[in-house]
Amino acid sequence: MGLMIRELFAPDINADFFTALSALAEVGLDMEEAKRVFQDRLRQGVHTYIAILDGQIVGTASLLVERKFIHKGGRVGHIEDVAVNPAHQRKGVGKALVGHLEERAREKGCYKTILDCFDNLEPFYASCGYVKYGAQMRKNLA
Amino acid sequence: MGLMIRELFAPDINADFFTALSALAEVGLDMEEAKRVFQDRLRQGVHTYIAILDGQIVGTASLLVERKFIHKGGRVGHIEDVAVNPAHQRKGVGKALVGHLEERAREKGCYKTILDCFDNLEPFYASCGYVKYGAQMRKNLA
Numbered sequence: 473m474g475l476m477i478r479e480l481f482a483p484d485i486n487a488d489f490f491t492a493l494s495a496l497a498e499v500g501l502d503m504e505e506a507k508r509v510f511q512d513r514l515r516q517g518v519h520t521y522i523a524i525l526d527g528q529i530v531g532t533a534s535l536l537v538e539r540k541f542i543h544k545g546g547r548v549g550h551i552e553d554v555a556v557n558p559a560h561q562r563k564g565v566g567k568a569l570v571g572h573l574e575e576r577a578r579e580k581g582c583y584k585t586i587l588d589c590f591d592n593l594e595p596f597y598a599s600c601g602y603v604k605y606g607a608q609m610r611k612n613l614a
Numbered sequence: 615m616g617l618m619i620r621e622l623f624a625p626d627i628n629a630d631f632f633t634a635l636s637a638l639a640e641v642g643l644d645m646e647e648a649k650r651v652f653q654d655r656l657r658q659g660v661h662t663y664i665a666i667l668d669g670q671i672v673g674t675a676s677l678l679v680e681r682k683f684i685h686k687g688g689r690v691g692h693i694e695d696v697a698v699n700p701a702h703q704r705k706g707v708g709k710a711l712v713g714h715l716e717e718r719a720r721e722k723g724c725y726k727t728i729l730d731c732f733d734n735l736e737p738f739y740a741s742c743g744y745v746k747y748g749a750q751m752r753k754n755l756a
Contacts, residue, residue, distance in 0.1 A: 497684040498685065500684075500685065513681050518681070538658065540694075540695065541655075541662075543639055544647075545648070545654075550692070552680065584755055584756070588750055604750070606731050606749075606750045609729050609731060609747065610745055611728075613691075613726055
């Protein structure tokens, strides 16, 4: 059947989706909580995409479009939470997700896509056409 | 009168606001266009703050709250477009803006704030309590 990428709908939220996300960080939600989070994300305009391989969700990535005052009111596509089920890594799923999000970002009028990654993932994103632009800084509030 | 920080309202969009933003990048909008961009940003939940010194807008910064599936549906505060009028830099305006956004992020339930910066600004953000966490990667779409 090959690889298909499309936007997530609420009924897609299942154990396979959680397994893919867990490659990134602990999810810690049950299905009902995740559906409420999904509604919140939709209201904010955060678009979640899934990669489906032979009928199974094996990866996910999200796109957040931010309109700026600078750059003539330009739109920036933030690529967030790219995650692939460890059993399906090294099959091109991550690269296909990133490419799909770029197409969606282009359709939504973005002049660039940006993302943050750990230093060890720089070569992967370089292979997707990304150039290092600066540092991601973080402060814990909790 | 000292320094005051508050959320931007449409009537605040003036030449001083543009001058502050221009420290970051070209704006390239007229007032009416900027007001439409502002409405777009409000709809997306992007909150714009301004720093006012002796009645003049001298700085701005924006906060975008993203709800995640990971981390138990946790919220992340993205700090964007911190900009200070060059004539008013080195007076603590940037640091006050960042601190203000962190308080707003905390109120909105964020467990962390993150931001991207050029490498030369790492010491400034370190002085605000930020730790380098990874790399920002960018791809131009246009």
